[in-house]
Amino acid sequence: MRAGKPMTISPFHGDQPFWAKRMYELGVSTKPIPEKSMSVASLAERIAELTRHSTLRANAMALSGKIQGERGVDRTVEFIERRLHNHF
Template sequence: MIVPHFGDQPFWARRVHALGASPPPIPRRRLTAERLAQALLDATRDSQMQAQAQQLSERIRAENGVERAIEILTGKP
């Protein structure tokens, strides 16, 4: 589950949820123990959500984001 705080985090929280890899995001100002507990239960009991999260994590890992950012910033492959 995602609790967005600032910047682009609300966008990415909605996107991850839309991809089926997390429960709906919980805005920080609406975060309660009950909401967090329910999101944890939803995430741990939903095997399809877990599979989507695993698939998404593999795609993100394959991007090599740090290496790509360094290439862009330094102009060196």
């Protein structure tokens, strides 16, 4: 999402179904393709959808801007360093 590109997801394990559904709900992904129903036709359909829907691209770019503005890694490092400093 950081790159601002919409995606097609085929979740198959662990938390992937949750995140695939979440990306679809946010409007940055085509409808997830369950692993067991993946076919050449279903994948080709989703890829075509990615190229047709400007809304998916716009939503992905908007979410990318939010993600880039979060400074998540920097904030995590700062948090850990504060905890270590306070602990020792």
